[in-house]
Amino acid sequence: MNKKFLDLGYQPLANRYLKSYKKLSVKKNELYKLTVGFNTKTKLVSLIKRIPDKKMFDSSYPYKSSMSKTMVNSFKKLSIKIKKKFNPKRFLEIGSNDGALIKNFDKNKVVSVEPCSNLAKITKKKGYQTYDNYWNLSLAKKIKKKFNSVDVIYSANTLTHINDLDDVFKSINHVLAKNGVLIIEDPSFLECIKKTSYDQFYNEHIYVFSALAVKNIIKKYKLELFNIETLNTHGGSLRYYIKRTKNTIIRVNSSVNRQLSKEIKFGLNNFATYKQFSKQVLLSKEKLLNILKKIKDNNNKIIGYGATAKASTVLNYCNIDSDIIDYFVDTTPDKINRYMPGKNIKILPYNKKLMNKDTFIFLGAWNFKKEIFKKERAFIRKGGKFITHIPKPKII
Ligand code: JHZ
Numbered sequence: 001m002n003k004k005f006l007d008l009g010y011q012p013l014a015n016r017y018l019k020s021y022k023k024l025s026v027k028k029n030e031l032y033k034l035t036v037g038f039n040t041k042t043k044l045v046s047l048i049k050r051i052p053d054k055k056m057f058d059s060s061y062p063y064k065s066s067m068s069k070t071m072v073n074s075f076k077k078l079s080i081k082i083k084k085k086f087n088p089k090r091f092l093e094i095g096s097n098d099g100a101l102i103k104n105f106d107k108n109k110v111v112s113v114e115p116c117s118n119l120a121k122i123t124k125k126k127g128y129q130t131y132d133n134y135w136n137l138s139l140a141k142k143i144k145k146k147f148n149s150v151d152v153i154y155s156a157n158t159l160t161h162i163n164d165l166d167d168v169f170k171s172i173n174h175v176l177a178k179n180g181v182l183i184i185e186d187p188s189f190l191e192c193i194k195k196t197s198y199d200q201f202y203n204e205h206i207y208v209f210s211a212l213a214v215k216n217i218i219k220k221y222k223l224e225l226f227n228i229e230t231l232n233t234h235g236g237s238l239r240y241y242i243k244r245t246k247n248t249i250i251r252v253n254s255s256v257n258r259q260l261s262k263e264i265k266f267g268l269n270n271f272a273t274y275k276q277f278s279k280q281v282l283l284s285k286e287k288l289l290n291i292l293k294k295i296k297d298n299n300n301k302i303i304g305y306g307a308t309a310k311a312s313t314v315l316n317y318c319n320i321d322s323d324i325i326d327y328f329v330d331t332t333p334d335k336i337n338r339y340m341p342g343k344n345i346k347i348l349p350y351n352k353k354l355m356n357k358d359t360f361i362f363l364g365a366w367n368f369k370k371e372i373f374k375k376e377r378a379f380i381r382k383g384g385k386f387i388t389h390i391p392k393p394k395i396i
Helices: 069-086 117-125 137-147 165-175 189-194 211-219 254-266 271-297 309-318 366-375 377-381
Strands: 002-011 032-039 045-047 091-094 110-113 129-131 150-156 176-187 223-231 237-244 301-305 327-330 346-349 359-363 385-388
Touching (some): 002 271, 165 176, 165 211, 165 223, 176 189, 189 254, 211 223, 211 237, 271 309, 271 385, 366 377
Parallel strands (some): 091 110, 301 359, 359 385
16 A cells, blocks of 8 residues: 655646746646555555656756766766676666776677667667667567577666556566576665655655665565665665576675665654655755845845755755745756746856855755765865755755
């Protein structure tokens, strides 16, 4: 049973950055109620109302993984690990985005799937076999016919974006070799709850996984977890290594039970924990609005850094508009000179000169705090201040 625990109000599509500002309406299907539920049986956290894939992932999808050094480095490190540990003859990535990971692999060994054709074009151009399709059973059958089975399947921040998880795992089962390995990587719900990062919820994130939920979901497909790695990326992620239950060559290591115990100890099995989280979310909103109001009362300027999908949730949930944040800066070409989803806040190209010590910087990309603070050393040294809402709203 899916029990509702969080209501983030009406939200626009998070990655839809409009060329000119217009007020969005619920009637015209431009704003959607964003509510989150907990399945008491599977322990899976998911959005209650879902938007069709085609509305969210199309040929104008702006997000590019290569825009952050942190992600580029993380993918590089992972590619070395995969080659060393599994040495795949055939490697499949589901949701290859702009190729930040596959660029580290031999072109002849990679098959990639990316439904946003603007992004698929980038990897095709570089010579990678890319299918600009949604991941589903008919595509899996096509891939199996052409390449036979696949030794390693990898998917980061993608499976949680697909409504039909049954089809996702059936399709994976169809192409995965007998002794093949599936690796998936997504934000961890435990980290989300610990940091009150409610902005991990937006219409694209249909699910936020916990190890407990992943373990329960994959059982039906005769798959099991054999290793879990904790990562700092995207606000705290988990990398799940999965094998067929029948595969006895690979051993299940202690990291799996360690993570499951941590989650149980924190209460991720109990609905009460989720209700408590929703109270924390409300407090976080009130605190952030207080901080922003004080800064504005002192006639200081606030700009946003990183026009993230997450920031879209924060702005719309807290009702923050251009009377509070003047503009955002971002390095992503397809976001520049557009407006934050649902708000009259323009996104300007990143330029150090826009940041002076009397300007407060709201960290939209709080998950890249370390990378950004390194880049903005001079601003910080001059007394420049950042505002963050994670783990608790404060000025730093
Ligand atoms: P970032 C997207 O979410 C959407 P977002 C998606 N649904 C998902 O799951 C995650 O990614 C993985 C900019 N930036 O990664 C670049 C700078 O301008 O937190 C990006 O626009 N300067 C697929 O949007 C944004 O910030 C910088 O120095 O929440 C970061 O977006 C850095 C480091 C980033 O994901």
